[in-house]
Amino acid sequence: MDGFVPVSRPRIWGDEKLNLCQAIDGGWISSRGPFLDEFEDRFAEKIGIRYAVAASSGTAAVHLALSVLDLDKNDEVIVPDFTMISPVLAVLACGAIPVPVDADETWNMDVEGIKRAITDRTQAIVVVHTYGHPAKIDRIMEIARRNNLRVIEDAAEALGARVSGQPVGSFGDLAIFSFYANKVLTTGEGGMVVTNDLELCERVRSKRNLCFGADEETRFIHGDIGFNYRMTNLQAAVGLAQLQHLDEAVAAKIAIAGEYTARLRDFPGITIPPDSDWGPNVYWVYGILIEDEFGLDRKTIQAELKRNGIETRRFFHPLHRQPIIPKAGIREEFPKSGRISERGMYLPSFIGMGSSTIERVVDCLTGLRG
Ligand SMILES: Cc1ncc(COP(=O)(O)O)c(C=O)c1O
Numbered sequence: 010m011d012g013f014v015p016v017s018r019p020r021i022w023g024d025e026k027l028n029l030c031q032a033i034d035g036g037w038i039s040s041r042g043p044f045l046d047e048f049e050d051r052f053a054e055k056i057g058i059r060y061a062v063a064a065s066s067g068t069a070a071v072h073l074a075l076s077v078l079d080l081d082k083n084d085e086v087i088v089p090d091f092t093m094i095s096p097v098l099a100v101l102a103c104g105a106i107p108v109p110v111d112a113d114e115t116w117n118m119d120v121e122g123i124k125r126a127i128t129d130r131t132q133a134i135v136v137v138h139t140y141g142h143p144a145k146i147d148r149i150m151e152i153a154r155r156n157n158l159r160v161i162e163d164a165a166e167a168l169g170a171r172v173s174g175q176p177v178g179s180f181g182d183l184a185i186f187s188f189y190a191n192k193v194l195t196t197g198e199g200g201m202v203v204t205n206d207l208e209l210c211e212r213v214r215s216k217r218n219l220c221f222g223a224d225e226e227t228r229f230i231h232g233d234i235g236f237n238y239r240m241t242n243l244q245a246a247v248g249l250a251q252l253q254h255l256d257e258a259v260a261a262k263i264a265i266a267g268e269y270t271a272r273l274r275d276f277p278g279i280t281i282p283p284d285s286d287w288g289p290n291v292y293w294v295y296g297i298l299i300e301d302e303f304g305l306d307r308k309t310i311q312a313e314l315k316r317n318g319i320e321t322r323r324f325f326h327p328l329h330r331q332p333i334i335p336k337a338g339i340r341e342e343f344p345k346s347g348r349i350s351e352r353g354m355y356l357p358s359f360i361g362m363g364s365s366t367i368e369r370v371v372d373c374l375t376g377l378r379g
Contacts, residue, residue, distance in 0.1 A: 042242025067187025070200030117144035138167035169259035266292035278303025324353030
Protein backbone atom coordinates (compact mmCIF):
# COMPACT_ATOMS: atom_id res chain seq x y z
CA MET A 10 0.00 0.00 0.00
CA ASP A 11 1.20 3.55 -0.80
CA GLY A 12 1.72 6.13 1.93
CA PHE A 13 -0.94 7.49 4.23
CA VAL A 14 -3.09 10.25 2.71
CA PRO A 15 -4.32 12.74 5.35
CA VAL A 16 -7.43 14.89 4.85
CA SER A 17 -5.29 17.97 5.32
CA ARG A 18 -1.71 19.00 5.85
CA PRO A 19 -0.36 22.55 6.28
CA ARG A 20 1.47 24.01 3.30
CA ILE A 21 4.69 25.76 4.38
CA TRP A 22 5.92 28.02 1.57
CA GLY A 23 9.45 28.84 2.79
CA ASP A 24 9.58 32.34 4.25
CA GLU A 25 7.88 31.30 7.47
CA LYS A 26 11.20 30.17 9.00
CA LEU A 27 12.98 33.34 7.93
CA ASN A 28 10.31 35.53 9.51
CA LEU A 29 10.24 33.41 12.65
CA CYS A 30 14.02 33.70 13.09
CA GLN A 31 13.77 37.45 12.62
CA ALA A 32 11.04 37.69 15.26
CA ILE A 33 13.03 35.57 17.72
CA ASP A 34 16.31 37.39 17.07
CA GLY A 35 14.56 40.72 17.56
CA GLY A 36 13.11 39.58 20.88
CA TRP A 37 9.52 40.07 19.71
CA ILE A 38 8.09 36.73 20.74
CA SER A 39 4.92 37.72 22.58
CA SER A 40 1.81 39.65 21.59
CA ARG A 41 3.44 42.86 20.39
CA GLY A 42 5.80 43.29 17.47
CA PRO A 43 6.29 44.41 13.90
CA PHE A 44 4.94 41.23 12.26
CA LEU A 45 1.65 41.60 14.11
CA ASP A 46 1.04 45.13 12.88
CA GLU A 47 2.02 44.25 9.36
CA PHE A 48 0.00 41.04 9.29
CA GLU A 49 -3.11 42.91 10.45
CA ASP A 50 -2.60 45.71 7.90
CA ARG A 51 -1.87 43.42 4.94
CA PHE A 52 -4.73 41.10 5.83
CA ALA A 53 -7.21 44.01 6.01
CA GLU A 54 -5.97 45.18 2.61
CA LYS A 55 -6.44 41.71 1.15
CA ILE A 56 -10.07 41.56 2.32
CA GLY A 57 -10.63 45.16 1.28
CA ILE A 58 -11.66 46.30 4.73
CA ARG A 59 -10.35 49.03 7.05
CA TYR A 60 -9.44 47.27 10.28
CA ALA A 61 -8.14 43.83 11.23
CA VAL A 62 -7.49 42.58 14.77
CA ALA A 63 -5.48 39.37 15.11
CA ALA A 64 -6.60 36.83 17.71
CA SER A 65 -5.31 33.60 19.22
CA SER A 66 -7.77 31.42 17.27
CA GLY A 67 -10.85 31.58 15.08
CA THR A 68 -12.92 30.58 18.10
CA ALA A 69 -11.46 33.52 20.06
CA ALA A 70 -12.12 35.81 17.08
CA VAL A 71 -15.79 34.86 16.80
CA HIS A 72 -16.25 35.21 20.58
CA LEU A 73 -14.70 38.70 20.39
CA ALA A 74 -16.96 39.66 17.48
CA LEU A 75 -20.10 38.46 19.28
CA SER A 76 -19.05 40.03 22.57
CA VAL A 77 -19.06 43.59 21.18
CA LEU A 78 -22.74 43.29 20.19
CA ASP A 79 -23.78 43.69 23.87
CA LEU A 80 -26.25 40.84 23.77
CA ASP A 81 -28.62 40.37 26.69
CA LYS A 82 -30.02 37.17 28.14
CA ASN A 83 -32.90 35.96 25.94
CA ASP A 84 -31.71 37.97 22.94
CA GLU A 85 -31.74 35.78 19.86
CA VAL A 86 -29.04 35.28 17.25
CA ILE A 87 -29.85 33.48 14.00
CA VAL A 88 -27.24 30.85 13.07
CA PRO A 89 -26.93 28.02 10.53
CA ASP A 90 -28.16 24.61 11.70
CA PHE A 91 -25.36 23.03 9.71
CA THR A 92 -22.16 24.56 11.08
CA MET A 93 -18.94 24.02 12.94
CA ILE A 94 -19.73 24.73 16.59
CA SER A 95 -17.43 27.71 17.42
CA PRO A 96 -19.75 30.57 16.37
CA VAL A 97 -22.64 28.93 18.22
CA LEU A 98 -20.61 28.45 21.40
CA ALA A 99 -19.79 32.16 21.15
CA VAL A 100 -23.50 33.03 21.04
CA LEU A 101 -24.08 30.83 24.09
CA ALA A 102 -21.07 32.32 25.91
CA CYS A 103 -22.66 35.76 25.42
CA GLY A 104 -25.82 34.51 27.14
CA ALA A 105 -27.98 34.71 24.00
CA ILE A 106 -30.14 32.04 22.35
CA PRO A 107 -28.95 30.61 19.02
CA VAL A 108 -31.84 30.14 16.59
CA PRO A 109 -30.79 27.69 13.85
CA VAL A 110 -32.10 27.78 10.29
CA ASP A 111 -31.97 24.98 7.76
CA ALA A 112 -29.46 24.75 4.91
CA ASP A 113 -30.04 25.59 1.26
CA GLU A 114 -28.63 23.98 -1.89
CA THR A 115 -25.21 25.51 -1.19
CA TRP A 116 -25.09 23.91 2.30
CA ASN A 117 -25.35 27.42 3.78
CA MET A 118 -28.17 29.20 5.63
CA ASP A 119 -31.43 29.33 3.74
CA VAL A 120 -32.52 32.94 3.13
CA GLU A 121 -36.26 32.21 3.56
CA GLY A 122 -35.44 30.36 6.77
CA ILE A 123 -33.69 33.47 8.09
CA LYS A 124 -36.76 35.60 7.34
CA ARG A 125 -39.00 33.16 9.22
CA ALA A 126 -36.64 33.04 12.20
CA ILE A 127 -36.72 36.80 12.90
CA THR A 128 -38.65 37.84 16.02
CA ASP A 129 -38.66 41.00 18.10
CA ARG A 130 -35.90 39.44 20.21
CA THR A 131 -33.54 38.88 17.25
CA GLN A 132 -30.40 40.99 17.48
CA ALA A 133 -27.99 39.51 14.96
CA ILE A 134 -27.30 36.91 12.28
CA VAL A 135 -24.12 34.85 12.22
CA VAL A 136 -23.50 33.86 8.61
CA VAL A 137 -21.07 30.98 8.12
CA HIS A 138 -19.58 30.48 4.65
CA THR A 139 -19.43 26.70 4.64
CA TYR A 140 -16.61 24.53 3.29
CA GLY A 141 -15.48 27.24 0.86
CA HIS A 142 -18.84 28.07 -0.72
CA PRO A 143 -20.18 31.50 0.23
CA ALA A 144 -23.61 32.01 1.75
CA LYS A 145 -26.00 34.40 -0.02
CA ILE A 146 -24.52 37.22 1.97
CA ASP A 147 -25.73 40.06 -0.25
CA ARG A 148 -29.37 39.02 0.22
CA ILE A 149 -28.82 38.33 3.91
CA MET A 150 -27.37 41.84 4.35
CA GLU A 151 -30.54 43.31 2.78
CA ILE A 152 -32.75 41.39 5.20
CA ALA A 153 -30.54 42.42 8.12
CA ARG A 154 -30.60 46.12 7.20
CA ARG A 155 -34.38 46.05 6.76
CA ASN A 156 -34.77 44.51 10.21
CA ASN A 157 -32.04 46.50 11.94
CA LEU A 158 -29.96 43.42 12.73
CA ARG A 159 -26.20 43.12 13.03
CA VAL A 160 -24.37 40.61 10.84
CA ILE A 161 -21.24 38.68 11.71
CA GLU A 162 -19.69 36.75 8.86
CA ASP A 163 -17.81 33.64 9.90
CA ALA A 164 -15.47 33.22 6.96
CA ALA A 165 -13.17 30.73 8.71
CA GLU A 166 -13.78 28.17 5.95
CA ALA A 167 -13.91 30.50 2.97
CA LEU A 168 -10.88 32.79 2.91
CA GLY A 169 -10.40 33.85 -0.71
CA ALA A 170 -14.05 33.37 -1.74
CA ARG A 171 -16.06 36.19 -3.29
CA VAL A 172 -19.72 37.01 -3.84
CA SER A 173 -20.33 38.94 -7.06
CA GLY A 174 -16.62 39.75 -7.01
CA GLN A 175 -16.54 41.10 -3.44
CA PRO A 176 -14.46 39.17 -0.85
CA VAL A 177 -16.36 37.33 1.85
CA GLY A 178 -15.61 38.97 5.16
CA SER A 179 -16.22 42.45 3.75
CA PHE A 180 -20.04 42.41 3.89
CA GLY A 181 -20.96 42.10 7.57
CA ASP A 182 -20.61 44.53 10.46
CA LEU A 183 -17.80 42.26 11.60
CA ALA A 184 -16.23 39.15 10.11
CA ILE A 185 -13.86 36.51 11.39
CA PHE A 186 -11.31 34.10 9.95
CA SER A 187 -9.40 31.10 11.33
CA PHE A 188 -5.76 30.26 10.72
CA TYR A 189 -5.78 26.77 12.21
CA ALA A 190 -3.36 24.33 10.55
CA ASN A 191 -6.01 22.94 8.17
CA LYS A 192 -6.89 26.35 6.72
CA VAL A 193 -5.62 27.81 3.41
CA LEU A 194 -3.62 30.34 5.41
CA THR A 195 -2.26 29.07 8.72
CA THR A 196 -0.48 30.50 11.74
CA GLY A 197 -0.62 27.16 13.58
CA GLU A 198 -3.42 28.47 15.78
CA GLY A 199 -4.83 31.92 15.12
CA GLY A 200 -7.70 34.03 13.88
CA MET A 201 -8.70 37.52 12.77
CA VAL A 202 -11.60 39.90 13.29
CA VAL A 203 -12.19 42.47 10.54
CA THR A 204 -14.53 45.46 10.39
CA ASN A 205 -14.95 48.87 8.75
CA ASP A 206 -16.29 50.33 12.00
CA LEU A 207 -13.59 52.05 14.07
CA GLU A 208 -15.61 51.93 17.29
CA LEU A 209 -16.26 48.18 16.97
CA CYS A 210 -12.59 47.67 16.10
CA GLU A 211 -11.45 49.50 19.23
CA ARG A 212 -13.81 47.51 21.40
CA VAL A 213 -12.54 44.24 19.88
CA ARG A 214 -8.95 45.37 20.49
CA SER A 215 -9.71 46.23 24.09
CA LYS A 216 -11.55 42.98 24.78
CA ARG A 217 -8.76 40.98 23.16
CA ASN A 218 -6.43 42.38 25.82
CA LEU A 219 -8.41 42.16 29.07
CA CYS A 220 -9.92 45.65 28.72
CA PHE A 221 -6.89 47.30 30.31
CA GLY A 222 -7.20 51.06 30.88
CA ALA A 223 -5.71 53.31 28.21
CA ASP A 224 -2.89 54.97 30.18
CA GLU A 225 -0.64 54.45 33.22
CA GLU A 226 -3.18 56.04 35.57
CA THR A 227 -6.02 53.75 34.48
CA ARG A 228 -4.10 50.70 33.28
CA PHE A 229 -5.38 48.35 35.97
CA ILE A 230 -8.90 49.68 36.00
CA HIS A 231 -11.14 47.47 33.84
CA GLY A 232 -14.41 48.93 32.58
CA ASP A 233 -15.65 45.85 30.76
CA ILE A 234 -15.23 42.08 30.48
CA GLY A 235 -12.19 41.18 28.42
CA PHE A 236 -10.12 38.12 27.53
CA ASN A 237 -6.55 37.23 26.72
CA TYR A 238 -7.18 36.37 23.07
CA ARG A 239 -3.95 37.89 21.76
CA MET A 240 -2.03 36.53 18.80
CA THR A 241 1.76 36.41 19.17
CA ASN A 242 4.28 38.09 16.90
CA LEU A 243 5.59 34.56 16.17
CA GLN A 244 2.22 33.49 14.79
CA ALA A 245 1.99 36.71 12.79
CA ALA A 246 5.48 36.09 11.38
CA VAL A 247 4.21 32.80 9.97
CA GLY A 248 0.94 34.39 8.87
CA LEU A 249 2.61 37.17 6.92
CA ALA A 250 4.73 34.68 4.98
CA GLN A 251 1.60 32.64 4.27
CA LEU A 252 -0.42 35.67 3.19
CA GLN A 253 2.00 36.30 0.32
CA HIS A 254 0.95 32.94 -1.13
CA LEU A 255 -2.76 33.17 -0.45
CA ASP A 256 -3.86 33.49 -4.09
CA GLU A 257 -1.67 30.53 -5.01
CA ALA A 258 -3.10 28.51 -2.11
CA VAL A 259 -6.70 29.23 -3.12
CA ALA A 260 -5.93 28.40 -6.77
CA ALA A 261 -4.36 25.10 -5.67
CA LYS A 262 -7.50 24.12 -3.73
CA ILE A 263 -9.71 24.95 -6.71
CA ALA A 264 -7.46 22.89 -9.00
CA ILE A 265 -7.63 19.85 -6.69
CA ALA A 266 -11.41 20.18 -6.59
CA GLY A 267 -11.50 20.37 -10.38
CA GLU A 268 -9.72 17.03 -10.64
CA TYR A 269 -12.09 15.39 -8.16
CA THR A 270 -15.14 16.86 -9.90
CA ALA A 271 -14.04 15.65 -13.33
CA ARG A 272 -13.97 12.09 -11.99
CA LEU A 273 -16.91 12.16 -9.58
CA ARG A 274 -19.47 14.42 -11.27
CA ASP A 275 -21.35 11.62 -12.98
CA PHE A 276 -20.56 8.81 -10.60
CA PRO A 277 -23.75 7.12 -9.34
CA GLY A 278 -24.41 7.58 -5.65
CA ILE A 279 -22.08 10.55 -5.12
CA THR A 280 -23.21 14.18 -4.92
CA ILE A 281 -20.34 16.59 -5.53
CA PRO A 282 -20.01 19.90 -3.63
CA PRO A 283 -22.08 22.95 -4.64
CA ASP A 284 -20.70 25.63 -6.93
CA SER A 285 -22.29 28.78 -8.37
CA ASP A 286 -21.61 31.68 -10.72
CA TRP A 287 -22.43 34.36 -8.14
CA GLY A 288 -20.16 32.86 -5.47
CA PRO A 289 -17.69 30.33 -6.82
CA ASN A 290 -16.62 27.64 -4.39
CA VAL A 291 -12.97 27.93 -3.25
CA TYR A 292 -13.15 24.36 -1.89
CA TRP A 293 -11.50 24.74 1.51
CA VAL A 294 -12.48 21.08 1.69
CA TYR A 295 -13.88 18.77 -0.98
CA GLY A 296 -17.10 17.48 0.56
CA ILE A 297 -19.31 14.85 -1.03
CA LEU A 298 -22.65 13.29 -0.10
CA ILE A 299 -23.05 9.52 -0.21
CA GLU A 300 -26.49 8.72 -1.65
CA ASP A 301 -28.39 5.42 -1.24
CA GLU A 302 -27.59 4.59 -4.86
CA PHE A 303 -23.94 4.10 -3.91
CA GLY A 304 -24.93 0.88 -2.17
CA LEU A 305 -22.71 1.36 0.90
CA ASP A 306 -23.20 3.74 3.80
CA ARG A 307 -20.80 6.51 4.78
CA LYS A 308 -19.43 4.70 7.81
CA THR A 309 -18.47 1.65 5.77
CA ILE A 310 -16.94 3.78 3.03
CA GLN A 311 -14.86 5.75 5.54
CA ALA A 312 -13.66 2.53 7.18
CA GLU A 313 -12.70 1.01 3.82
CA LEU A 314 -10.82 4.13 2.74
CA LYS A 315 -9.03 4.19 6.08
CA ARG A 316 -8.03 0.56 5.61
CA ASN A 317 -6.45 1.71 2.36
CA GLY A 318 -4.54 4.52 4.07
CA ILE A 319 -6.93 7.30 3.07
CA GLU A 320 -8.26 9.61 5.74
CA THR A 321 -11.68 11.24 5.42
CA ARG A 322 -13.75 13.36 7.76
CA ARG A 323 -17.49 13.25 8.23
CA PHE A 324 -19.57 16.46 8.14
CA PHE A 325 -20.64 18.50 11.18
CA HIS A 326 -23.41 17.24 13.43
CA PRO A 327 -26.42 19.57 13.05
CA LEU A 328 -27.20 22.06 15.76
CA HIS A 329 -30.77 20.90 16.40
CA ARG A 330 -29.34 17.56 17.58
CA GLN A 331 -26.64 19.06 19.80
CA PRO A 332 -27.21 18.53 23.53
CA ILE A 333 -26.01 22.04 24.34
CA ILE A 334 -28.58 23.98 22.26
CA PRO A 335 -31.52 25.50 24.20
CA LYS A 336 -34.85 24.13 23.00
CA ALA A 337 -36.24 27.70 22.88
CA GLY A 338 -34.35 28.28 19.64
CA ILE A 339 -35.52 25.12 17.86
CA ARG A 340 -38.70 26.05 16.00
CA GLU A 341 -38.52 24.33 12.64
CA GLU A 342 -37.65 21.07 10.97
CA PHE A 343 -34.21 20.83 9.41
CA PRO A 344 -34.51 18.28 6.59
CA LYS A 345 -31.70 19.64 4.44
CA SER A 346 -29.14 20.12 7.15
CA GLY A 347 -30.02 16.74 8.64
CA ARG A 348 -29.50 15.08 5.28
CA ILE A 349 -26.18 16.81 4.56
CA SER A 350 -24.85 15.99 7.96
CA GLU A 351 -25.87 12.30 7.78
CA ARG A 352 -24.44 11.72 4.31
CA GLY A 353 -21.49 14.08 4.03
CA MET A 354 -17.78 13.45 4.26
CA TYR A 355 -14.79 15.20 2.85
CA LEU A 356 -11.88 13.78 0.95
CA PRO A 357 -8.16 14.63 1.27
CA SER A 358 -7.43 17.97 -0.45
CA PHE A 359 -4.21 19.37 0.94
CA ILE A 360 -2.14 21.81 -1.10
CA GLY A 361 0.67 19.95 -2.83
CA MET A 362 -1.41 16.80 -3.22
CA GLY A 363 -0.51 15.54 -6.69
CA SER A 364 -2.81 14.20 -9.39
CA SER A 365 -1.65 10.63 -8.75
CA THR A 366 -2.80 10.84 -5.13
CA ILE A 367 -6.15 12.29 -6.20
CA GLU A 368 -6.47 9.40 -8.66
CA ARG A 369 -5.67 6.94 -5.89
CA VAL A 370 -8.40 8.38 -3.65
CA VAL A 371 -10.96 8.39 -6.48
CA ASP A 372 -10.07 4.87 -7.62
CA CYS A 373 -10.34 3.53 -4.11
CA LEU A 374 -13.65 5.33 -3.47
CA THR A 375 -15.32 4.44 -6.76
CA GLY A 376 -13.98 0.88 -6.57
CA LEU A 377 -16.02 0.34 -3.42
CA ARG A 378 -19.27 0.50 -5.38
CA GLY A 379 -20.13 -3.06 -6.31
C1 LIG B 1 -16.89 28.13 10.64
C2 LIG B 1 -15.81 28.09 11.66
N1 LIG B 1 -15.78 29.04 12.62
C3 LIG B 1 -14.83 29.06 13.55
C4 LIG B 1 -13.84 28.12 13.58
C5 LIG B 1 -12.86 28.13 14.71
O1 LIG B 1 -11.57 28.35 14.34
P1 LIG B 1 -10.35 27.82 15.24
O2 LIG B 1 -10.22 26.36 14.99
O3 LIG B 1 -9.20 28.63 14.72
O4 LIG B 1 -10.66 28.15 16.66
C6 LIG B 1 -13.81 27.11 12.60
C7 LIG B 1 -12.74 26.11 12.60
O5 LIG B 1 -12.56 25.32 11.71
C8 LIG B 1 -14.84 27.08 11.63
O6 LIG B 1 -14.90 26.12 10.70
